[in-house]
Amino acid sequence: MTTALLWFRRDLRLTDNPALNAALAHSEKVIPLYVDMPEDPGEGAASRWWLHHSLAALDADLRRRGSRLLLRQGPPLEVLRELIKATGARQVYWNRRYEPAAVAQDRIVKDALRNDGIAVADSNAALLNEPWQVLKADATPYRVFTAYWNAARKRGFDLALTAAPSALPPLPAALHGNALDALALLPRVPWDQGLRTHWQPGENGAHARLAAFLDEALSGYGRERDRPDHAGTSRLSPHLHFGEISPRRLMTAVEHCTATRRDAGLLQDAEGWLRQLVWREFAHHLLYHYPHTAHEPLDARYAHFPWRSDYGADLAAWQRGATGIPIVDAGMRELWHTGWMHNRVRMIAASLLSKNLLIPWQEGARWFSDTLVDADLANNTLGWQWVAGCGADAAPYFRIFNPVTQGEKFDPQGDYVRRWLPELAAVPDKYVQQPWNAPQPPARYPPPRVDLKASRERALAAYAAIKDPAPRL
Numbered sequence: 209m210t211t212a213l214l215w216f217r218r219d220l221r222l223t224d225n226p227a228l229n230a231a232l233a234h235s236e237k238v239i240p241l242y243v244d245m246p247e248d249p250g251e252g253a254a255s256r257w258w259l260h261h262s263l264a265a266l267d268a269d270l271r272r273r274g275s276r277l278l279l280r281q282g283p284p285l286e287v288l289r290e291l292i293k294a295t296g297a298r299q300v301y302w303n304r305r306y307e308p309a310a311v312a313q314d315r316i317v318k319d320a321l322r323n324d325g326i327a328v329a330d331s332n333a334a335l336l337n338e339p340w341q342v343l344k345a346d347a348t349p350y351r352v353f354t355a356y357w358n359a360a361r362k363r364g365f366d367l368a369l370t371a372a373p374s375a376l377p378p379l380p381a382a383l384h385g386n387a388l389d390a391l392a393l394l395p396r397v398p399w400d401q402g403l404r405t406h407w408q409p410g411e412n413g414a415h416a417r418l419a420a421f422l423d424e425a426l427s428g429y430g431r432e433r434d435r436p437d438h439a440g441t442s443r444l445s446p447h448l449h450f451g452e453i454s455p456r457r458l459m460t461a462v463e464h465c466t467a468t469r470r471d472a473g474l475l476q477d478a479e480g481w482l483r484q485l486v487w488r489e490f491a492h493h494l495l496y497h498y499p500h501t502a503h504e505p506l507d508a509r510y511a512h513f514p515w516r517s518d519y520g521a522d523l524a525a526w527q528r529g530a531t532g533i534p535i536v537d538a539g540m541r542e543l544w545h546t547g548w549m550h551n552r553v554r555m556i557a558a559s560l561l562s563k564n565l566l567i568p569w570q571e572g573a574r575w576f577s578d579t580l581v582d583a584d585l586a587n588n589t590l591g592w593q594w595v596a597g598c599g600a601d602a603a604p605y606f607r608i609f610n611p612v613t614q615g616e617k618f619d620p621q622g623d624y625v626r627r628w629l630p631e632l633a634a635v636p637d638k639y640v641q642q643p644w645n646a647p648q649p650p651a652r653y654p655p656p657r658v659d660l661k662a663s664r665e666r667a668l669a670a671y672a673a674i675k676d677p678a679p680r681l
């Protein structure tokens with residue numbers, strides 16, 4: 209009887225899971241495994257919270273089908289070898305990851321297991337196209353989104369889906385792993401109430417979120433996606449990051465929706481949303497081909513950018529949502545409370561940090577990766593470098609978001625800022641995005657930490673020093 213190990217990573221689902229399907233097709237016994245690496249600094253506190261609940265959900269889904277999830281801790285190669293010895297497994301299956309550290313680790317594990325005589329097969333569960341499948345005519349990677357988007361669409365997407373298996377082979381009773389609680393993924397101080405009320409980690413939660421999005425927000429997405437005061441986007445990002453739902457499933461569902469409803473407006477909204485999903489592909493494409501960009505600017509001229517060095521107090525105020533700039537503080541408090549922040553507000557908050565405050569973008573990226581439930585090295589790196597002006601397709605250096613006009617445009621009644629900043633409840637709409645100008649500024653809300661005009665000039669001067677056109681590669 210052939211036995212295979214199925215190593216779950218960021219593919220925590222049973223539907224449309226190529227590694228699971230391959231394992232079942234080639235082996236009679238399949239042992240689902242998750243390996244926690246306690247010394248791995250990769251995941252922030254909010255992600256670890258999500259991971260705990262997602263693993264619990266996956267285990268429950270496996271048990272409903274007659275199997276269960278084996279949890280082990282330690283370096284993956286050691287854990288896999290130990291289990292191979294204990295179970296007599298001859299094959300190991302997993303779905304690929306694209307973060308530089310994971311790519312390097314997978315290569316080592318694959319080579320070592322093959323040297324041991326074990327068959328290893330990896331698949332793509334996370335992307336519509338592999339990072340190496342969409343390349344320019346000269347076989348180099350894209351650095352401009354629209355060109356990437358056009359090429360990806362021209363290539364097309366393989367949208368064949370597979371259902372979750374209805375039954376799975378049981379695990380040997382003697383095979384034991386760690387208890388989920390022993391992985392200590394949950395916070396010791398219970399700050400996670402907001403996360404618990406906002407999210408349902410796991411595959412069922414992902415499907416529920418998709419259904420709600422198709423019913424309530426796909427139609428009108430183009431109009432609403434920039435409005436943090438409305439629920440105009442899918443909020444599928446953490447589910448996508450943990451692989452609880454596949455982008456193929458999302459694309460198929462959206463295409464089915466537009467085909468059945470036959471509405472030109474809906475078609476445009478769907479196109480706009482799929483474009484965002486392909487931004488995610490582009491982010492993975494960039495990180496895969498330029499792995500150093502997780503820490504360093506893609507545009508090498510920015511390596512010596514004159515960031516401030518005495519920024520500790522400003523960074524702390526930004527993190528706490530106490531900059532005195534309402535749209536930024538509301539976003540930072542939404543992030544702290546729910547583990548998520550609206551995309552438009554992420555851009556404005558990142559612009560204040562990297563441009564008005566001249567704090568290195570890596571500091572902001574680190575904070576996001578610790579506090580976001582959707583923290584994703586590829587998307588976070590792309591987002592921060594885009595705003596800071598040093599990445600692919602980056603915002604031009606002179607585009608410095610004015611948080612007051614952005615707030616007035618995208619949160620016109622101030623509903624969003626008042627939701628997260630009760631201190632502003634009584635400030636009239638006209639001043640809610642700039643309370644320091646109100647006839648009676650609110651007593652419990654701080655004045656702005658930076659003068660927006662002067663800090664803009666300072667940023668322009670710093671950026672001007674390196675603004676000579678970058679060579680387009």
Ligand SMILES: Cc1cc2nc3c(=O)[nH]c(=O)nc-3n(C[C@H](O)[C@H](O)[C@H](O)COP(=O)(O)OP(=O)(O)OC[C@H]3O[C@@H](n4cnc5c(N)ncnc54)[C@H](O)[C@@H]3O)c2cc1C
Nearest residue numbers: 441442443444445484485487488551582583584587588591
């Ligand atoms: C500074 C900054 C940091 C960011 N950090 C992250 C991060 O760590 N993880 C993360 O998933 N996204 C990140 N983003 C991108 C974006 O803000 C989120 O993906 C989006 O807000 C998620 O909400 P949603 O699922 O409702 O998005 P929707 O609008 O419903 O979009 C659907 C999906 O497309 C993808 N997507 C949407 N916008 C982008 C984008 N600009 N770049 C890449 N993929 C995108 C996401 O997977 C998203 O779930 C960041 C953006 C900025 C400006």
